[in-house]
Amino acid sequence: MSDQEWSELWRQDEPPVPDTEALVRDLAxxxxxxxxxxxxxxxxxxxxxxxxxxxxxxxxxxxRLWLVALAGILVTAGVLGYLWLQHRDEKPADQSMxxxxxxxxxxxxYDRQIRLLGSVKYWYVAPIWAWLxxxxxxxxxxxxxxAVRFCGMTAFCGFIVWLNESYGVRKLRAERExxxxxxxxxxx
Amino acid sequence: xxxxxTTRFEGLLLRYHGPLRRLxxxxxxxxxxxxxxxxxxxxxWTALPNLRGESSERTWVYRVAHNTAISFVARQRKLRxxxxxxxxxxxxxxxxxxxxxxxxxxKRRRLQRAVxxxxxxxRQVMLLHLEGLSAAEIETITGCTAGAVATRLTRSRQxxxxxxxxxxxxx
Numbered sequence: 001m002s003d004q005e006w007s008e009l010w011r012q013d014e015p016p017v018p019d020t021e022a023l024v025r026d027l028a029x030x031x032x033x034x035x036x037x038x039x040x041x042x043x044x045x046x047x048x049x050x051x052x053x054x055x056x057x058x059x060x061x062x063x064r065l066w067l068v069a070l071a072g073i074l075v076t077a078g079v080l081g082y083l084w085l086q087h088r089d090e091k092p093a094d095q096s097m098x099x100x101x102x103x104x105x106x107x108x109x110y111d112r113q114i115r116l117l118g119s120v121k122y123w124y125v126a127p128i129w130a131w132l133x134x135x136x137x138x139x140x141x142x143x144x145x146x147a148v149r150f151c152g153m154t155a156f157c158g159f160i161v162w163l164n165e166s167y168g169v170r171k172l173r174a175e176r177e178x179x180x181x182x183x184x185x186x187x188x
Numbered sequence: 189x190x191x192x193x194t195t196r197f198e199g200l201l202l203r204y205h206g207p208l209r210r211l212x213x214x215x216x217x218x219x220x221x222x223x224x225x226x227x228x229x230x231x232x233w234t235a236l237p238n239l240r241g242e243s244s245e246r247t248w249v250y251r252v253a254h255n256t257a258i259s260f261v262a263r264q265r266k267l268r269x270x271x272x273x274x275x276x277x278x279x280x281x282x283x284x285x286x287x288x289x290x291x292x293x294x295k296r297r298r299l300q301r302a303v304x305x306x307x308x309x310x311r312q313v314m315l316l317h318l319e320g321l322s323a324a325e326i327e328t329i330t331g332c333t334a335g336a337v338a339t340r341l342t343r344s345r346q347x348x349x350x351x352x353x354x355x356x357x358x359x
Binding site for chain 2: 021024027031034096179183
């Protein structure tokens with residue numbers, strides 16, 4: 001068959017024209033829903049930080065716990081500030097760029113997520129661990145109790161690092177590899 | 189979106205509805221073609237205010253549609269491991285000459301299946317070629333060089349001829 005014949009055969013499949021007015025209504029609703037969902041996700045993230053700060057603030061006036069409260073507020077502000085900086089650089093992909101550039105952008109977004117998860121021990125777990133240690137020593141009971149709490153919290157933080165860096169990063173890398181092979185045509 | 193843009197969007201949908209439906213089927217398969225079509229329409233709706241005279245309307249629409257499809261397929265591939273994607277299947281046209289129409293429908297279905305099974309970069313180039321876009325337009329949309337477009341087209345033609353004719357011989 002010639003190219004012209006393939007093309008004609010392909011274009012013979014002409015689906016019925018849609019009700020564009022109804023489609024526009026649906027799309028406006030979907031677009032609004034998407035906007036609200038993004039706004040709510042951001043509010044939840046920063047709302048959690050504000051909640052922690054609100055809970056710790058009264059403790060700032062406590063003669064023994066003021067340092068714990070201050071450190072907690074600083075850690076929360078630091079983590080949220082770091083996340084905000086990361087999100088600030090994220091711009092929605094321009095859908096009208098050419099496909100090769102779009103594919104590169106898609107892979108770059110995987111790389112960014114992998115970097116963020118891979119460095120979780122520095123910007124998330126380490127400050128929280130330091131704060132938990134401060135809480136442990138400021139509110140310490142006997143030596144054994146302090147040692148148990150120290151080990152328990154350190155193990156918990158270690159688990160969070162493992163979950164992100166080992167499990168999360170591995171999964172993202174595998175996904176990136178699949179997308180890369182799809183874009184290069186190695187897999188259909 | 190302002191009323192003028194809504195009218196513009198409706199016009200765009202009417203002009204490109206057929207190609208976008210066919211593109212959705214070729215990328216997403218039968219079951220999810222409707223979902224992809226809706227995502228493409230939403231992407232066009234969102235991006236329309238940015239459409240200026242820098243590129244032609246046709247290349248702009250295809251760029252947005254193909255990029256949305258790439259993201260869709262990337263997400264879909266996670267699910268594919270659990271559930272295989274159904275190749276596109278379309279309703280046969282109501283025939284005046286039933287026997288001949290049936291044969292044409294069958295051939296078209298084979299063509300659609302073969303396009304759906306092409307590796308993604310070749311599928312993209314072939315889809316645009318089948319929709320009647322010029323080599324220069326395909327280069328603008330895909331960001332590939334003229335040489336790469338020509339190579340992909342040659343490979344895809346061979347693939348289509350093999351697949352469609354092979355199935356025909358089997359019958």
